[in-house]
Amino acid sequence: MEQDGLVIVEEAVNAPVMFTMDTISAPPDLLLPIFGEYKKTPLFLHVVWRTRQAPKTSDLNQFGGKKIKQYWDPNGKTPSLGGRLRVNGQLIEMDRLGLRMALARAAAFPQ
Numbered sequence: 001m002e003q004d005g006l007v008i009v010e011e012a013v014n015a016p017v018m019f020t021m022d023t024i025s026a027p028p029d030l031l032l033p034i035f036g037e038y039k040k041t042p043l044f045l046h047v048v049w050r051t052r053q054a055p056k057t058s059d060l061n062q063f064g065g066k067k068i069k070q071y072w073d074p075n076g077k078t079p080s081l082g083g084r085l086r087v088n089g090q091l092i093e094m095d096r097l098g099l100r101m102a103l104a105r106a107a108a109f110p111q
Contacts, residue, residue: 006070007070007071007072009048009071009073009074010077012077013048013071013078016087017043017044017045017046017085017086017088019031019046019048019081019084019085019086020049021055022050022080023051024055028094030094030099031085034103036065038104041103041107042107042110043103043106044067045063047070049073050073051072052074053074054072054074087106089111090102
């Protein structure tokens with residue numbers, strides 16, 4: 001899957017649909033499958049890697065696709081979301097209903 005390259009953060013990232021990775025690890029089980037249900041909408045998932053070490057290509061490939069933009073924030077300018085997804089300013093827990101409702105609302109009423 002083709003996607004944009006990794007962007008190094010100079011200012012805190014503020015995006016309508018955003019998730020932070022505080023450690024090099026796998027994404028939450030529900031995030032990508034449920035976000036994938038909205039691939040025909042105008043939504044983009046912005047993933048901010050808040051790690052000291054740059055993520056490897058294999059780490060970035062976990063979030064593959066044209067609808068995902070990835071950033072590396074080694075200095076922690078972007079606040080951590082604590083394992084939750086932020087959609088239009090609201091923190092969403094990683095559960096099926098919450099994710100689907102938040103993404104559907106964001107797709108229907110973009111900011």
